[in-house]
Amino acid sequence: MAQTIGEAAAELGIEAHVLRHWEQVGALTVRRDGNGYRVYDDSALEQARTxxxxxxxxxxxxxxxxxxxxxxxxxxxxxxAKIAALEGEIVRRQQAMTFLQHTVECRHRYLDDCPECSTFVREA
Incomplete structure (x- = not known):
């Protein structure tokens, strides 16, 4: 069943202007009816979901x-490329968690006094 842009946007949980933008930049193909209105059929909705x-x-x-x-x-x-970027982000976040966990458990009053903290700080 075909939907209007407002109905499609509501179903997807986004604003109608987002769908218009996606169409404008070529990420989405939507057919028009005889009056020029966008018609979101099953194919267009599936493409928008993707x-x-x-x-x-x-x-x-x-x-x-x-x-x-x-x-x-x-x-x-x-x-x-996106997978590689995400894997790099995971490594950076794991390093951040390791450093922060150490700072919580560090026996030194000031992080500058801790050799382990100094090692973390020097790592890229």
Whole structure:
């Protein structure tokens, strides 16, 4: 069943202007009816859900557009790059948690007095 842009936006939990923007930049293809109104059929809604999911997992809009490329190698390259970036972020966050956990448990009054804290600080 076809929906208006407002109905589609409400179903997706986003604002209508977001759907318009996605269409404008080429991330979403939506057909128009005889009066020029956007018609969100099952295909357009599924495409919008895919764009939304890719945005929510951290892809920028240009990355989403590339990830939806008909060329599988192009799409895979973008996704692989995002996976690598996320893995790097996980490592950085784990290091941050290790450092912060140490500071909570550190027996030194000032972190500057602690050799372990000094080692953490010097790490890149």
């Amino acid at each position: 764009v939304l999911k890719l945005r929510r997992v951290g892809l920028s809009l240009p990355e989403v557009i590339a990830a939806l490329s008909p060329q599988k190698s192009t799409a895979q390259a973008v996704v692989r």
